[in-house]
Amino acid sequence: MIISFLLIIYLSVRLGKLEGRIKGRQYNLDQLSKQLELxxxxxxxxxxxxxxxxxxxxxxxxxxxxxxxxxxxxxxxxxxxxxxxxxx
The missing domain is CATH 1.10.10 (Arc Repressor Mutant, subunit A)
Structure with missing residues (x-):
């Protein structure tokens, strides 16, 4: 039971980090699109x-x-x- 709880916490933290990285990438893509006037x-x-x-x-x-x-x-x-x- 404790292992399951720790696994859920670990996965939640990892998911949060991935979401942050995706948002950063999206921001970069938006900036490139503006600069390249796509x-x-x-x-x-x-x-x-x-x-x-x-x-x-x-x-x-x-x-x-x-x-x-x-x-x-x-x-x-x-x-x-x-x-x-x-x-x-």
């Missing part, structure tokens, strides 16, 4: 249209299906697009 993902136009129509849930679902994102990642992606629309 075109954004074509799905963003469709997602923006859904957002403007007030269909945020459908936009999250479409982002998840198209980009292979988790629910949280999809929501964050749509929130970023909404922020860009509002401050654009």
């Amino acid at each position: 075109p954004e993902n074509p799905i963003n136009d469709e997602l923006r249209a859904l957002i403007k129509d007030g269909k945020d849930v459908k936009a999250v679902k479409k982002a998840r299906e198209t980009l292979g994102l988790s629910l949280l990642e999809g929501k964050n992606y749509i929130d970023k697009l909404k922020f860009d629309i509002d401050n654009g």
